Amino acid sequence: MDFSLSEDQLSFQSSVRGLLERSCPLDVVRVVAAGDRDAAERVVRDLDALGVRGVMAPEADGGLELGLLDAVIIQEMIGRQCAPGDFSGAAIVIAGLSSFGGTSAARAWMTKVVSGDVRPGVALAERIGVRDGTGLRLEGGRLHGRSLFVVDGDTATHLFIALPSGSLAIVDATAQGVSRVPLRTIDATRVFSEILFDGVPAEVLTGESLAGAAVNRMTAVARLLVAADALGAMQVMLERAVAYSLERKQFGRVIGSFQAVKHMCAEMAARLEPLRALIWHAAHAFDEGSEEADLLILLAKSHAAEVGVFIARTATEVHGGMGFTDLVGLHYWFKRIGVSRQVFGAPEAVRGEAARLQGWVSS
Amino acid sequence: MDLRLSSEHQAFRAHVASLLESHRHLAPTATDRGLKHPKRLAWQAFLLREGLAARTVPEAYGGRGEAPDILKSRILSEEFARTGLAPPLAGQGISMLVPTLLELGTPEQRQAYIGPTLRGEMVWCQGYSEPGSGSDLASLTTRAVADGDDYVINGQKIWTSTAMQADMIFCLVRTEADAPAHQGISYLLFSMKTPGIEIRPLVDMTGTANFNEVFFTDVRVPRRQIVGKPGEGWKVANATLTHERGMLGDPSASRARLMRVAEIMQRETVDGRSLMEDPVFRDRLVALQARVYAMQANGLRVMSAQLKGESPGMAGLIIKLEGCELNHEIARLAIDAMGELGILYDDSPHLRDDGDWQQKYMYDLGLIIGGGTAQIQKNIISERGLGMPREPKSAKA
Numbered sequence: 008m009d010f011s012l013s014e015d016q017l018s019f020q021s022s023v024r025g026l027l028e029r030s031c032p033l034d035v036v037r038v039v040a041a042g043d044r045d046a047a048e049r050v051v052r053d054l055d056a057l058g059v060r061g062v063m064a065p066e067a068d069g070g071l072e073l074g075l076l077d078a079v080i081i082q083e084m085i086g087r088q089c090a091p092g093d094f095s096g097a098a099i100v101i102a103g104l105s106s107f108g109g110t111s112a113a114r115a116w117m118t119k120v121v122s123g124d125v126r127p128g129v130a131l132a133e134r135i136g137v138r139d140g141t142g143l144r145l146e147g148g149r150l151h152g153r154s155l156f157v158v159d160g161d162t163a164t165h166l167f168i169a170l171p172s173g174s175l176a177i178v179d180a181t182a183q184g185v186s187r188v189p190l191r192t193i194d195a196t197r198v199f200s201e202i203l204f205d206g207v208p209a210e211v212l213t214g215e216s217l218a219g220a221a222v223n224r225m226t227a228v229a230r231l232l233v234a235a236d237a238l239g240a241m242q243v244m245l246e247r248a249v250a251y252s253l254e255r256k257q258f259g260r261v262i263g264s265f266q267a268v269k270h271m272c273a274e275m276a277a278r279l280e281p282l283r284a285l286i287w288h289a290a291h292a293f294d295e296g297s298e299e300a301d302l303l304i305l306l307a308k309s310h311a312a313e314v315g316v317f318i319a320r321t322a323t324e325v326h327g328g329m330g331f332t333d334l335v336g337l338h339y340w341f342k343r344i345g346v347s348r349q350v351f352g353a354p355e356a357v358r359g360e361a362a363r364l365q366g367w368v369s370s
Numbered sequence: 371m372d373l374r375l376s377s378e379h380q381a382f383r384a385h386v387a388s389l390l391e392s393h394r395h396l397a398p399t400a401t402d403r404g405l406k407h408p409k410r411l412a413w414q415a416f417l418l419r420e421g422l423a424a425r426t427v428p429e430a431y432g433g434r435g436e437a438p439d440i441l442k443s444r445i446l447s448e449e450f451a452r453t454g455l456a457p458p459l460a461g462q463g464i465s466m467l468v469p470t471l472l473e474l475g476t477p478e479q480r481q482a483y484i485g486p487t488l489r490g491e492m493v494w495c496q497g498y499s500e501p502g503s504g505s506d507l508a509s510l511t512t513r514a515v516a517d518g519d520d521y522v523i524n525g526q527k528i529w530t531s532t533a534m535q536a537d538m539i540f541c542l543v544r545t546e547a548d549a550p551a552h553q554g555i556s557y558l559l560f561s562m563k564t565p566g567i568e569i570r571p572l573v574d575m576t577g578t579a580n581f582n583e584v585f586f587t588d589v590r591v592p593r594r595q596i597v598g599k600p601g602e603g604w605k606v607a608n609a610t611l612t613h614e615r616g617m618l619g620d621p622s623a624s625r626a627r628l629m630r631v632a633e634i635m636q637r638e639t640v641d642g643r644s645l646m647e648d649p650v651f652r653d654r655l656v657a658l659q660a661r662v663y664a665m666q667a668n669g670l671r672v673m674s675a676q677l678k679g680e681s682p683g684m685a686g687l688i689i690k691l692e693g694c695e696l697n698h699e700i701a702r703l704a705i706d707a708m709g710e711l712g713i714l715y716d717d718s719p720h721l722r723d724d725g726d727w728q729q730k731y732m733y734d735l736g737l738i739i740g741g742g743t744a745q746i747q748k749n750i751i752s753e754r755g756l757g758m759p760r761e762p763k764s765a766k767a
């Protein structure tokens with residue numbers, strides 16, 4: 008038994024971290040959040056230079072043929088820097104395409120997604136819960152309806168859409184009849200969109216091992232990656248809180264010497280470390296094709312949501328008034344964590360799924 | 371204990387309800403932004419005229435001069451919460467400075483400031499915190515040196531909310547350079563237009579620049595602008611802070627907020643099902659409701675003690691901590707109940723309540739920190755309330 012990252016994984020993680028620290032420091036986060044798409048694309052290009060886009064894709068399709076655990080440790084570094092980009096969108100799509108047993112259509116898309124020639128947008132929200140009358144339907148090969156919270160809808164060349172039937176449809180994002188409306192969330196470092204489809208020709212992939220397998224895998228990967236992203240953000244917030252507590256003096260002492268402040272930091276650490284282990288475990292189970300993977304991912308996603316809210320708040324509190332300002336920029340991580348909590352299923356919904364999955368309740 | 375409504379109180383409730391109902395069209399709404407929006411001032415004037423605001427402030431200063439009556443106060447806050455109409459103005463001037471002046475101001479100061487403040491015509495900001503003095507407020511270093519009939523002020527404040535819009539500031543300065551920290555501070559009132567004041571806005575996490583850095587360079591303020599005596603500023607400030615902490619933890623505001631969440635949960639659906647039918651959210655709502663009602667009852671108890679001239683003790687010490695926490699959790703519930711839609715912050719047809727709940731969730735975290743952090747509140751509760759020893763003074767770190 009060895010529950011730890013390999014040497015390779017550690018060194019991979021540290022090169023991603025080093026790269027992003029240079030490519031996406033706080034001042035870049037600020038301009039990205041202010042809407043500078045070129046700045047965001049520069050970060051994407053830097054990451055692509057490491058070849059991480061295809062981390063989970065087969066080597067034959069240009070990928071690194073690594074697992075979700077590897078994607079998770081990269082995503083953690085992305086969350087750590089609050090970095091923009093469609094790394095997770097690509098990983099989600101690759102995970103979906105790999106359910107088609109290497110059909111030529113799926114492989115053709117896979118290769119293009121890995122190379123970056125196809126930039127994916129991912130529409131999964133309607134699989135999780137329908138609000139505001141959203142929903143999609145396919146009629147005679149054409150897609151109608153609306154999808155909310157489409158991931159990377161702004162940079163996408165193609166949209167990968169979970170249909171209510173559980174199959175995966177692909178649409179040219181620039182086709183006539185597609186309208187994309189950016190949704191402004193509290194986290195301006197990532198862009199979600201609402202997309203309207205007005206009779207848009209769609210390619211529906213066939214040949215799945217099991218009906219709905221692709222969309223289920225995509226949802227699982229989306230959830231675990233967003234949890235990993237939040238984990239990275241939480242780690243930074245904790246580190247920054249500790250660092251600040253060692254600098255800031257009140258009552259003639261560094262505030263880090265007050266037991267109240269130490270306890271806040273210790274509680275953050277106590278919740279963070281088991282979360283990290285849970286996320287790794289879930290990723291590993293997914294990679295092994297373990298039966299437990301689905302449950303572990305649901306637990307990891309919902310647990311990250313809870314720990315996230317606690318750490319985002321507590322790290323801000325350690326900073327006192329400074330934490331509430333834009334000066335230290337801590338709020339970018341606060342907001343990133345806040346959005347990660349809600350997307351791809353808010354924790355209550357995800358826990359409900361976990362209970363049903365275990366047969367503890369009927370639907 | 372007697373909370374029955376006498377016929378007088380029943381009549382008061384009916385009177386308030388009908389007044390509010392018949393003037394509903396005058397009430398400002400969330401979109402009437404700006405501290406001095408004409409609609410806000412007109413509404414405040416109406417509330418003052420009818421004794422629905424500043425009921426117990428003496429008539430000479432623009433209030434109604436009525437005897438304190440906890441049931442009437444409670445009826446008023448219940449009626450504002452029930453009708454959803456804008457409650458009386460409650461900025462730092464009204465909630466903090468006015469009670470302080472009533473307690474410790476000179477007749478001239480009361481005359482000059484209370485009326486316009488109540489009417490919303492005179493907006494105040496609070497100049498306490500400094501870059502090096504937040505929780506440890508008594509270490510503040512902004513200096514005021516007596517020079518003839520004036521003080522000359524030099525130094526810097528930070529986190530000064532609404533300094534940009536404020537006409538006036540109530541400000542803590544060090545006047546007695548050689549006195550021990552707590553005894554060298556004075557409490558001054560002056561105009562924000564006084565020469566030598568520079569204001570730099572600070573953007574906060576909600577994206578707005580509500581608070582500011584305020585710099586003083588040779589700012590001259592007449593010595594009569596002091597509240598209390600030189601060196602007594604700490605005592606005066608603590609009077610204000612008590613009022614601030616009461617304001618920040620106001621349970622009737624929490625109740626109105628909770629009712630808004632209940633409305634959202636009745637209105638919103640997921641997969642066609644009302645959120646109120648979801649036992650998870652409903653349970654959280656009712657659990658919070660119990661805490662809100664508990665804080666309201668606690669508030670009545672505090673008020674009763676104050677009326678009898680007794681100290682409210684522990685019941686008073688916990689208000690800021692528990693009240694701010696409660697508001698923050700109510701906002702959290704609203705966001706959670708909205709699911710993915712809860713993360714929206716800017717104009718979108720899917721946005722609910724103007725993105726207000728995310729704004730509140732963040733701002734309330736600010737309030738958990740502002741006005742004495744949660745940790746400082748816990749120190750106060752344990753040390754003053756529970757008689758536990760103070761933390762040992764460590765060697766200078």
Ligand SMILES: Cc1cc2nc3c(=O)[nH]c(=O)nc-3n(C[C@H](O)[C@H](O)[C@H](O)COP(=O)(O)OP(=O)(O)OC[C@H]3O[C@@H](n4cnc5c(N)ncnc54)[C@H](O)[C@@H]3O)c2cc1C
Pocket residue numbers: 255256257258262265266267268324325326327328329331495496497498499500501503504505506528529530531532581736737739740741742743744745746749
């Ligand atoms: C939204 C908002 C509005 C504000 N408005 C105003 C205003 O209008 N006017 C004004 O003067 N000020 C205002 N403030 C400032 C506010 O009063 C201070 O932020 C607050 O008192 C904390 O001080 P600080 O920010 O310097 O934090 P610090 O004192 O540096 O505290 C940092 C951390 O150390 C902890 N800590 C410090 N001392 C102790 C201790 N002895 N024991 C345990 N823990 C400790 C704190 O709890 C906190 O977690 C506002 C602040 C906010 C957030």
